[in-house]
Amino acid sequence: MKKNIIIKVCTGTGGIASGGEEVLSAFRDAVSSSGIKAIFNERCSAQKVGCRGFCAKDVLVDVIINGEKTTYKHIKQDMVQRIVDEHILNGKAVEEWTVGEDYHTFHDRQTKVVLSHCGEIDPEDINAYMAVGGYDAARKAVCSMTPKEIVDTVKNSNLRGRGGAGFPTGLKWELGMRIKSDIKYVICNGDEGDPGAFMDRSVMEGDPHSVIEGMIICAKATESGHGYIYVRAEYPLAVKRLQMAIDQCRENGFLGSNIFGSGFDFDLRIFQGAGAFVCGEATALMRSIEGKRGMPSPKLWRSAEKGLWDRPTVLNNVETFANIPRIIMNGAEWYSNLGTERSGGTKVFSLSGKVKNTGLIEVPFGTSLKKIIYDIGGGIEGGKAFKALQTGGPSGGCIPAESLEIEVDYESLAQAGSIMGSGGMVVLDETSCMVNTAKFFLEFTQAESCGKCTPCRIGTKRMLEILERITSGNGKEEDIDLLEELCRYIRAASLCGLGMTAPNPVLSTLRYFRDEYEAHIRDKRCPAAVCKDLITYSVVEELCTGCGACKRACPADAVRGTRKSPHRIDADACVKCGTCFDACKFKAIRKQ
Amino acid sequence: MVNLTIDGKKVRVRKLSTLLDAAGKLDIPIPTLCHHPALSPFGGCRLCLVEVNGSPKPVAACTTFAKEGMEVVTSNPRLEKMRRTTLELILSDHPQDCMVCERAGDCKLQELAYFYGIRENRFKGERRIYEKKDGNPFLVRDMEKCILCGKCVRICDEIQGVGAIDFAYRGMKTKICPPFERDLDCEFCGQCVSVCPTGALTGRMWANKGRQNFKEVDTICPYCGCGCNITLHIWRNKVRRVSSREDTPNEGWLCAKGRFGYSFINHRHRLKKPLIRIAPKEKDEGRGRKEEINPSSAPRPSAIFREASWDEALDYIAVRLKEVKEKHGQDAIGGLSSARCTNEENYLFQKFMRAVIGTNNIDHCARY
Numbered sequence: 018m019k020k021n022i023i024i025k026v027c028t029g030t031g032g033i034a035s036g037g038e039e040v041l042s043a044f045r046d047a048v049s050s051s052g053i054k055a056i057f058n059e060r061c062s063a064q065k066v067g068c069r070g071f072c073a074k075d076v077l078v079d080v081i082i083n084g085e086k087t088t089y090k091h092i093k094q095d096m097v098q099r100i101v102d103e104h105i106l107n108g109k110a111v112e113e114w115t116v117g118e119d120y121h122t123f124h125d126r127q128t129k130v131v132l133s134h135c136g137e138i139d140p141e142d143i144n145a146y147m148a149v150g151g152y153d154a155a156r157k158a159v160c161s162m163t164p165k166e167i168v169d170t171v172k173n174s175n176l177r178g179r180g181g182a183g184f185p186t187g188l189k190w191e192l193g194m195r196i197k198s199d200i201k202y203v204i205c206n207g208d209e210g211d212p213g214a215f216m217d218r219s220v221m222e223g224d225p226h227s228v229i230e231g232m233i234i235c236a237k238a239t240e241s242g243h244g245y246i247y248v249r250a251e252y253p254l255a256v257k258r259l260q261m262a263i264d265q266c267r268e269n270g271f272l273g274s275n276i277f278g279s280g281f282d283f284d285l286r287i288f289q290g291a292g293a294f295v296c297g298e299a300t301a302l303m304r305s306i307e308g309k310r311g312m313p314s315p316k317l318w319r320s321a322e323k324g325l326w327d328r329p330t331v332l333n334n335v336e337t338f339a340n341i342p343r344i345i346m347n348g349a350e351w352y353s354n355l356g357t358e359r360s361g362g363t364k365v366f367s368l369s370g371k372v373k374n375t376g377l378i379e380v381p382f383g384t385s386l387k388k389i390i391y392d393i394g395g396g397i398e399g400g401k402a403f404k405a406l407q408t409g410g411p412s413g414g415c416i417p418a419e420s421l422e423i424e425v426d427y428e429s430l431a432q433a434g435s436i437m438g439s440g441g442m443v444v445l446d447e448t449s450c451m452v453n454t455a456k457f458f459l460e461f462t463q464a465e466s467c468g469k470c471t472p473c474r475i476g477t478k479r480m481l482e483i484l485e486r487i488t489s490g491n492g493k494e495e496d497i498d499l500l501e502e503l504c505r506y507i508r509a510a511s512l513c514g515l516g517m518t519a520p521n522p523v524l525s526t527l528r529y530f531r532d533e534y535e536a537h538i539r540d541k542r543c544p545a546a547v548c549k550d551l552i553t554y555s556v557v558e559e560l561c562t563g564c565g566a567c568k569r570a571c572p573a574d575a576v577r578g579t580r581k582s583p584h585r586i587d588a589d590a591c592v593k594c595g596t597c598f599d600a601c602k603f604k605a606i607r608k609q
Numbered sequence: 610m611v612n613l614t615i616d617g618k619k620v621r622v623r624k625l626s627t628l629l630d631a632a633g634k635l636d637i638p639i640p641t642l643c644h645h646p647a648l649s650p651f652g653g654c655r656l657c658l659v660e661v662n663g664s665p666k667p668v669a670a671c672t673t674f675a676k677e678g679m680e681v682v683t684s685n686p687r688l689e690k691m692r693r694t695t696l697e698l699i700l701s702d703h704p705q706d707c708m709v710c711e712r713a714g715d716c717k718l719q720e721l722a723y724f725y726g727i728r729e730n731r732f733k734g735e736r737r738i739y740e741k742k743d744g745n746p747f748l749v750r751d752m753e754k755c756i757l758c759g760k761c762v763r764i765c766d767e768i769q770g771v772g773a774i775d776f777a778y779r780g781m782k783t784k785i786c787p788p789f790e791r792d793l794d795c796e797f798c799g800q801c802v803s804v805c806p807t808g809a810l811t812g813r814m815w816a817n818k819g820r821q822n823f824k825e826v827d828t829i830c831p832y833c834g835c836g837c838n839i840t841l842h843i844w845r846n847k848v849r850r851v852s853s854r855e856d857t858p859n860e861g862w863l864c865a866k867g868r869f870g871y872s873f874i875n876h877r878h879r880l881k882k883p884l885i886r887i888a889p890k891e892k893d894e895g896r897g898r899k900e901e902i903n904p905s906s907a908p909r910p911s912a913i914f915r916e917a918s919w920d921e922a923l924d925y926i927a928v929r930l931k932e933v934k935e936k937h938g939q940d941a942i943g944g945l946s947s948a949r950c951t952n953e954e955n956y957l958f959q960k961f962m963r964a965v966i967g968t969n970n971i972d973h974c975a976r977y
Contacts, residue, residue: 293779310776315652315672468757468776468783469653475698475732478781482734499731506694509666510655 022061022105024048025079026092027136029068029222030215030254035075036093041065043097044078051101061105064145067223069136070377071123074116077136080104088116119395123374126393128355130363131339132379135223140258143265146226152271154342155233160279162345164194167238171341173349175361180206180297180334181409181438182514183360183427192321193239193331201241202325203232203285204332206302207248207255210294211410212461214441216365217335219377221248221255224339225262229285231338233271234345236283239331244285247302251292259287294465298513299324299332301467312467313513334439336365356382360426364437370407370444371398380425387421390444401446404545405529409438411458411465412518414525415451434525436518450547451530452537456484458522466515472507473516479503480523489550492538501527546608549593553609558583560605567597567606613679628670628681629657639683640692640721642699642806643758644671647860648767651759654699656692656721659683667691693725701732702781703807704753710808711749714820717806718756737781744792747813747869748802752784755809761785761801768862769800799868803852803861814869815842815850823849830867833948834955835859837867848874883922884914934966943970 026032026041044063069077074090080100081087087110089100096114104110138145146152158167172187193201205228209217221228232244248256263285266272274282288306290296296311303325305311317323324330340362344352353361360382366389369375373395380389386406390396397403405415414435416423423429427437445454463477480503483496504520504527511517527534536542543551556567556576561583568576568584575591578584586597586606598606612621615632622631627650632639642654650672658667662680667688670681682688700722707713739752759776762785766772773795777786787793802810823842830837838857842850848871855861873879917925933941944962946955955973962971 295779312776315650315669317650317672317674464780466780466783468779468781469651469759471653471655471695471698471756474757474781474783475702476694479698479701479732479734502694506691510658510691510695512652512655512669 020061021083023079023081024061024063024105025066025081025136026063027067027069027075027077028065029072029075029135029219030252031068031072032075032077033254035091037065037076039094040076040078040092040097043094044101047097047101048105051106064139065141066137067135067140068219068377069124069223070132070219070379071120071374072377073375074120077116080110082108088120089114090116090120119374122395123376123378123393126388127379128363128381129379130343130352130355131220131227131336131365132223132377133343134227135219138224140223140225141261143226143262143269146224150346151226151342152230152269154345155230155237155271156277158234158345159237159277159281162237164238164240167234167345168194170344170349171238174344174352175349175356175359176337176340176344176352177360177427178334179336179340179364179439181412181436183437186333186337189321189331189333190235190238192319193241193329196322196329198329200243200326200328201239202328202330203236203239203241203244203283204302204306204325204330205232205244205246205335205338206297206299206332207246207252207335208290208297208302209249209252209335209439210297210465211412211439211441213367213369213443214410214439215367216377216440218252218255220335220339220365221252222258225255225259226266227339227342228259228335229262229266229272231333231341232285233276233283234341235331235333235338237281239329241329241331242282242284244283245306245325246285246287247296247306248287248289249292250289256287256289263287293467294461295467295513295515298515300513302332303330310467312469313515315512336440357424357426359428364425364440366440366442368394368442368444370442371401371446371449372396372444373398382426383424385422385424386416389425389442390421394444397444397446399446401448403444404447404449405445405451405454405526407435407443407445407454407458407522408441409436409518409521410441411461412436412514412521413438413441414521415445415454415529416525417529434521434528436521448545448547450488450543450545451526451533452484452488453543453545453547455522455526456481456488459484459519462515462519466519467513470510470512470516472510473512473519476503476507476511477516477519480507480520484523487534487537488543488548490537490541490548492534494538496538497527497531497534542609552593553588554586554591554593554595554597555588555607555609556584556586557605557607560603562603562605564602566600566602570596570600572596611675611677611679613675613677613681615681616683622675626675628659628661628668628673628675628679631675632659632670632681632683637683639670640724641671642717642721642756643760645760645763645804648760648763648804651763653757653759655695658688658691660685660688693727696721696725696727697730697732699756700727701730701734702736703756704736704751710754711811711816711820712805712808716808719807735781737784739784745794745797745813747797747799747865748793749811749813749816750793751809751811752786753809754807755785756807757783757785758806759785760804760806761810764800764804765795769796769798771795771798774801797865797869798863799865800862803863803868812850812869814872818849819844827854830863831949832864832866832870834951836951837863839863839867841871882916883919885917885922885925886913887915888913930966939967940970942966942968943972944968946971946973948974 024044028037076092078089078092079086168190176186177183207217272284293311295301296305298313300314301311320330356362363379363381365379368378378393403418405417407415416433416435420433430437459481463481466473468474483500486492504524507520508517533544536544546552563581573590573592575587576584598608610621618635620631620635640656643651652669652672657670659670660667660682743750762775774785774787778784823844826841830839837859840852841848851868851871853861853863946958959971
């Protein structure tokens with residue numbers, strides 16, 4: 018009996034956190050100790066693969082026997098032996114551990130281009146990447162294409178910058194190609210700082226070679242000799258795997274001098290960011306590489322003219338570069354057909370919040386938000402009502418239920434008052450307070466402002482103070498107008514993108530959920546019962562059985578009452594921690 | 610050259626001129642706090658926002674190049690409202706203590722607040738509070754008054770080449786400070802003081818010594834042969850402060866000595882007349898040196914020296930030089946001149962040593 022067995026264990030950051038490394042070594046031990054190779058005269062390997070986007074179910078393990086794949090979820094070290102015994106040795110899958118329907122719908126409804134290798138190949142092995150056609154595109158571009166041909170292909174593909182602003186990549190490269198200079202740079206922006214965004218991280222960890230390949234092609238197109246990958250130091254695994262990939266490329270002659278034997282020189286190195294959100298902004302990022310403070314500078318020149326060390330520089334996002342090899346191999350037409358008229362290809366989003374399936378998803382441009390949330394995301398958790406979709410991270414806005422039909426691309430999201438951003442999507446349900454949500458994002462942006470320009474440094478702080486006033490019940494009638502004025506001012510007057518987009522969470526919630534602001538200010542009431550200062554906990558006497566669970570749980574001794582008679586909550590002593598609400602089994606605690 | 614229109618007036622400027630330069634050529638005022646013509650463009654204060662045809666958003670005049678055919682509006686109700694908001698925001702995070710501020714009357718922020726008539730502020734909120742302790746002897750750094758225009762950082766880096774200070778922290782907590790927030794320990798040129806638009810950086814020596822009614826006297830710095838132009842700020846016949854004008858050969862830049870080294874002028878130990886030694890030299894002069902520096906324990910100068918007229922002193926020198934030359938030869942004499950002298954004076958001195966005394970033993974203190 019001949020068998021070909023491949024075991025793939027997720028070792029992305031999520032997988033490792035759930036014990037992926039241990040599971041992998043357990044599989045390796047089990048496979049060698051049970052002598053599978055000897056028994057079946059077969060090929061069997063256990064390999065690590067990158068993140069496949071569904072980290073909530075980690076550690077995910079694929080067992081592929083003769084091409085037939087079974088996926089297991091939540092695998093721990095001690096579960097390995099049973100899988101080896103029952104599935105690998107006896108051919109019977111352990112049904113109770115396999116993934117359910119939701120896993121398949123989550124994956125089947127996506128279109129994977131950038132993420133096509135993530136979760137499929139070993140990210141630490143260049144041969145695994147080359148086995149799936151890796152570096153063919155770079156070889157083709159470097160050896161047999163002219164810069165103009167490459168630029169034209171990218172232009173025709175309709176690829177737009179995945180960092181958020183959506184500038185056409187082909188145009189950027191064309192500018193970089195046209196400007197003459199003895200030294201030029203290619204920079205990959207891997208400073209993914211949005212809270213809840215992990216698209217670039219997964220690509221760098223799960224498929225680092227595709228990023229490098231994209232950069233090599235860009236270097237050829239712009240005739241640049243040097244490259245930098247700017248990665249946050251908070252992504253140690255990405256740094257490690259990128260460095261391994263760079264080293265392997267140098268060994269194989271794909272980086273360094275005379276790459277692919279073509280006479281073209283290109284080498285790159287990693288630069289680790291020190292943790293400032295604003296370094297995701299192109300000019301700040303370049304200053305950071307120069308060893309200066311990561312602070313945006315006024316755009317007197319385009320980066321393509323004067324960028325890093327005043328040399329022509331092409332800077333693209335991780336995801337943008339990862340798309341390039343596919344475009345070169347499959348052609349511009351294939352790629353542009355994937356998306357809409359204005360934006361070609363697919364986009365990776367990190368879907369999180371109050372949705373059933375959270376994780377990394379990739380869909381073509383033009384997919385409706387509804388499809389993303391309800392088909393791929395599986396709908397709202399706990400059967401609650403959908404309230405809003407927050408896109409684009411702290412620079413983005415909230416999109417209400419009535420706009421869910423819109424088809425995702427840069428312009429449609431901007432029209433709805435939000436932005437594409439790097440691709441964060443947070444689903445909010447009826448239990449989310451929109452004022453509080455806006456406050457949350459503003460807390461982030463005002464703390465991450467570089468402090469250079471007045472509107473962003475002081476303006477966002479004053480906005481935050483107004484929001485704090487409103488959520489604590491001290492809002493004044495004129496605060497909404499003042500907020501709106503500040504928003505418009507900061508948007509128009511700020512120096513860089515961070516400041517210009519910082520008011521978006523407030524502006525969009527004011528646009529769609531103004532009534533919530535008014536309820537906070539006029540009625541001193543938080544409709545979603547989130548803002549602590551505006552809610553009270555009380556006991557519904559009819560439902561209270563007098564079991565005393567709330568009384569035992571209360572840390573502030575605020576619950577009064579005797580057994581088997583309805584209790585009550587002393588509002589003066591109550592610290593509004595919500596412990597009683599969670600402790601009550603009879604829904605007798607009312608939060609309002 | 611490019612042609613553009615600003616507020617309806619046509620102007621022709623060189624390529625790569627900013628809109629601020631172009632407006633300056635037309636004498637159209639645009640308020641700024643962070644701009645300095647000698648420093649790299651910054652674009653931080655956002656006061657110089659102007660409207661340009663074809664641009665949906667206002668642009669900063671200090672960081673936008675003039676382009677052919679541009680139509681620029683420097684003032685309209687929308688822009689003025691934004692400038693007002695900017696000033697209100699800056700003032701909402703600024704101590705309102707102009708009454709006792711060293712820079713009152715000479716403060717750019719105060720001036721703008723005055724022109725815009727900002728009496729009420731809609732944005733009251735948290736203000737930065739910093740300890741005002743700094744052990745350095747020359748500068749008073751009151752970072753609560755800092756508006757983060759970055760001029761001090763740029764002048765220190767770009768003009769002085771020192772880089773003693775930079776931005777630190779983020780958001781409202783952003784602060785300009787030396788590394789690790791230590792006390793300032795630089796060469797104390799005080800260039801940062803000269804460009805600070807507010808009272809955040811002032812000279813320790815001129816604190817509380819007067820703000821207005823100075824008599825300004827232009828003169829040359831006596832310290833070295835560079836001969837920087839300086840302006841003495843005089844009140845009641847005493848020098849209270851030294852500055853330098855921007856339209857001078859030294860472009861307004863000064864060093865630590867030129868800016869802060871003026872206390873000798875009215876110092877009681879200042880030598881004003883030649884002195885001739887009357888007491889013999891002590892043999893252990895080298896050992897006792899440390900004490901001599903301390904004025905309280907040193908012997909009174911009148912016990913060692915007596916005052917003389919210039920004529921007497923020069924005659925005395927001539928006689929003694931001749932004596933030494935006759936007795937020990939010309940090479941027994943050496944001359945040391947000073948970098949404080951002008952080139953001409955130094956030239957004459959070496960000529961004197963070589964031609965008159967007849968020795969090449971000539972050197973001066975700046976030849977390190």
